[in-house]
Amino acid sequence: MASSSSSARGNYKGATGPASSSSSAPAPATGTAPPPAPPVVSLSDLIGQQLKQLNPEDLLYKDELQLVLLLTPVQRRKLSRDLDDGDTGASTSTAPLSRPENNEEDDDLIGAVGGLSISSPNAPAIATTKEPLLDFRTHVLKWFQHLRHQTGHFKSEEESRRLREAGNDSYRKERHPLKASDLFTEAIFLAPARNTLAAALAHANRSLVLYDCGLYAESYDDCLCALDLGYPEEYLPLIKLRQAACALKLRNFALCEEHLHELLHIELNQVFETRTHELWHQCEVLKVERFEMAVQTGDDLDTNDSKPFEIAWLDNSSSLHTTRAVAKNALIFESEAMAMVPSGACRVCDYCGITQFIPFPCIYCSNRLVVYCSRQCRFKHAAIHAVECFGHQIELFESFGDVFAMPRLLQLAFRMLITGLPELLVHCRKKPTLSKLWSAINGGLLERPDIAYSAVLRLEHLREEQASETVITLALTSHILAIYLSKCTTFFEQLEKSLPTASRMSSAEWELLCAALLMRHIGQLRHRSMTLCRSFVLPTDPHVFSPLNEFQLWAAPMRLQEGHLHILAGEVAVVSYAVYPETLSLCRHSCSSTICTKFSGRKMTALALLDLPAGSGIYNCFAGGNFQQLRREERSKLLQERGIRCHCSACQLSHTEDQFHKFHRYRCDNPKCMEIFTLDAMPHAPNLRWWLSEEYTQPEYNGAELIVCPHCSEPQKLEWFWAFHTALIDCELIEERCKLYAAIERAEGQLMELHECKVALARLLLEQCLMVHREGATVLDDWEFNKLGSIMRSVLPSVMAQYGGQSIEYVKYFAYFWDVMALSNYKCNDRELMQMLNALEFIADEFKDIFINYYEDYIAPKFAEESYGSVVDTQV
Template structure:
């Protein structure tokens, strides 16, 4: 990152802008029309940076690390025969985890890579992850698994195909095995699978599948009013709270901070990640299918990941991915253009395509998104211009991206294409600054970046079935993706949005948060909403990033912060006063400031608050492993009612710390009694009610807090009523599909059957 800053600083000194902004093409031209000596220096700096960032692989060391991990996995796997069923499951996952690390460490040491895939496939099959085990067998063969041993993998593929109910694949593998000379043991397995094939063919029914449309829902339309606000979205019929408005499947996203999620579908819960061997463990996929579907895009990004270039460039990475994804669709319409100006003019004509009546292709929606590059400070515009130029140089020097341009039929010169490629990346970066979204997901707490939730042996009793009392391990919501959603971007901003967005990988669904009348505009929220931020804070962010002043109903009220401030109301500690108050804005979250303890004053009598109750609570929290301290801690929490009113933000924070601490000491072997569990249930109920008030019952924040209550019920330490049970079960529908299956399984395994109703 420092090297990039140095290069950009030197390059920035070589270029000058005259202060007027025309468009992205003219901005990039400023770089291209430098005097010869300056341009040569500028280009050498870009080339030198790309060379400096190269990180060569040491294949021998990769092989040694991979072999060591695989052999340790073998040792663990062999112990399964002496285990009972529960310990066998843990043993198999432990082996899978080691084999996965071996797969990641192998990189281009293909002799080791294929063996690691083969062994992981064996363990995955035994555990019950048949689809992933099948993929691993194919990967092992793909990377050169020894021919004399290939019958083992084909037999595993046949077994997995049977378990998956795939008669076609099962038949193909059995036909292959029938041509081989097998020992008696394998012959017996072959005969058994042949019988299974007959049964499968007899019972299998043809099923039709319908591919997910990229955009669904007919309860809305987009209207255009170029004289006032541009495009916006309105409802064509009345919508009830909870109705789905539309679903959008994104063509383009990138993992935030290079998280190890599937680069094609954004799945974050992986049990058998398949890496690109060239990328130093930075790119993985959830399946071979996703890897193959993403092959075209990754062929142009692989070298950049190997250089660790993309993490330095922020939004420009997603901008480049938009170019990689959409340019092939645009090229046929650019054949008649003979120079950069004509290419740009044609592209801007395409960007102006009217998507008012029916949604245009996502490529055109994206190219037509709003941008505020013309309003950026000169330094920021220069930074994004340098990023775009660097990525264009990278695509030209480090990939075969330009091959498709030379064969596109256009007579434009190479220099013209340099301009267009950089200008398109800059344009997309400017659009994404104000239109990109951030996708979130529930994740496993405190898990290292190179570990995978589904491979943690202590958590699972079977595929996607947690052990009793382990759901609270998923009490964390993290940002996973920067994602391009041009259709959702058509919704204007309001601090009280009328939609709730659920991210399910790269599929995004939007639900009505309240009744919406026919003809009413549909609003999204670009910032923290009115319940979780001050009006001035939102306005500053909206004006800085989105270049407008919010005039929604919540901001135009006489007291625009009343909903937020009700989570920050205190009662004065001074007996003679005792009035409720809200401290000044700079002190609202004083406990999060390094030197903020006790830094609030009563706004009625100006008396500084001692907040000894806060210090006492934290002191007791440190001794949570002691029974007497926990008793006093519950009392101290109740005592907070004297000073922190309603669902005070600090009280909710302390409730969470108390709950997490009690669960942690239980995990460490401390025995909690019925009084502990009763107090915990009461405090969790308070936390859930406060979270619902602040974020809504549909939020991931609510779902992460619900995990602790589910575990209390699973332990048989809490009972709930029928209405409560129905509410909790319905809340699971707000989860992304990969997380929902885990939560629903947990509910079915432990919750419903243990709840006794009066």
């Protein structure tokens, strides 16, 4: 459950002190107290101790490998000795992490998919290096052990069984398949890995529900998961029948016949035998009725195979230019991410990146942090997850959050390495050494168009003139991840297999190479290569399916209940981080971007925001907001953190803030003044959005001098704002809602034209009123719906002006408008409706399908009614 998983993660992250007393040895019989166990060093202490011993001014280096060598002196001495001895055939196998003390078995970490199984205590010890390990390395290994012991496990066989029974009751008694599916999903998440029968039963039960919902591919995958996890043999005919039925629905007749043949070799009772023959007959009938459908060849279509962009290189920097004229909203480029990691803001398939799906978790990962939308995605991602699985078991990547503000950046760099390096080594035909391989990575291999990883190596990275504390910290972290690859995975052994038989590199060399490449990738991501993929997110725990009763949103799969669209689209956040080395990462920065990007899973599509002539540059804004959404000072600060200095046209204008200020203009409420003004700065409100700051919206600030007119020096009373927030508390009462409508009208007199605050107030108003209507506290009539529709309709032009009609923000706000139209007789004109439908082309495909279904179910029928008369807009 959500509360269980959250508390588990919270307990883990707080456990950085000494080990608990329960794990210490009992006192000897003589009564002498045992010596206290040494405190376990946390990651912050580990890095802090190394920083105290290092002087950044003494670290002179020219590249990442040299910096890593400076930070690992013992490794450097050992490497020099190995090279002098000609020990190129040293084994890369080193002693893995030991088992917990007192020889207790931890089956939850054994046999993980791709994870390194912990060796048995009785297994023969593998020879280690004669050179004593660096103290830092010793502490890193101890820290790994500490993570393994302290990782929170929220899994419970009893809780899984209880949820599975609740799902059965919901399906059989309540006749609510969507709720039952959610309960079975949570039962899967809570099932322990050491006893997979609980997970097998939950998968089998969910497969039945998904079949009834029409999700046949997911139902079939659930059947396979149940069989893989040890589903009881006495129930095998039940699963095989369901597999055959799913295959038949998916029109996979060969697979259906295969399962039916399996059933014929099993002793069946009369019911199962009858059902088997029925499926066989249906399969034969459908095979006869199958026919070939005509497919458009595309010969009659106007196609243009020429590439609309090209890469230009100048002084080791890249830029994209158009090769031909590109019309507004036309496709410029599209590509799939070379590497991608979920952000943790919502549930994301770890391979394809979609957010709306039935989750299939890795049963071995702690807290079920890794989920997939299908077994196919899990299979495609197996090679990557094989290296990461043990890290997820001990929550390695999450633990970096104690030190780094963006731990996912480290995981993305890690994934770039393990994805690209094996591909690169396949092309090494000569016997490599560390120095030769590093020279090739910085030289000839950069120009290889047949190697995808070469495009990653060519990416620009954040360049710092000297080894700052941040750079040293990141280098130490790269070393930690390299130690993880050496001690906790078989990654180096896989790399050895990619090299010629006579070529072998020591484990120390592989560690240094991987640490240096990780350092380079981190520098690339800190510059402009890391793309923040934004989409809609539901307010749910990302590691369970529906702790907040998400099933209540849906009338059927991919079809929402009436009036619930704004809940699905109410929040926009970064759902994943990705790298597009041959397209988006090569764009130059401009605060007035010439492209808009659409993210749909791993796929990124860039379309032109305006007509671009041939040879013009293709620019993207890397500041997190353009010149209409952020002030120049804020943009410059964000860009400097990424090593970008902006000299775009929007920043060079003499009145560069005018475009931003048009969304923040006020009319003085002093009757003797009534001048229009804008503010330069507010101490507790970044980018002048004071209505979002708790420093200004607390009740004690009612009447305080928050905004002062620069013309007459009179403080603005903002009575409409305080009245709005007071009435919002009890908006289930019609009297309070009337006060809200009145406050909106008074705000119109002070907030000029496109003011951003009007958009925020409109959203708060509709959110609360729709919630009151949805929960049945009161039922809104057509007069109120017309009021709400007019209010939201009046602010949509402001959203379009600030974010554009091709933005996900525009879709987010008109979702409220669509709910009003679905619940009432209010409607917009055809031109506005077409604008909204066109905007759906710029959101993720799975959400586009949900919006289209909502439009067809609730909005299109009202526009098609001939008897429907035009509704006169209620003026606000």
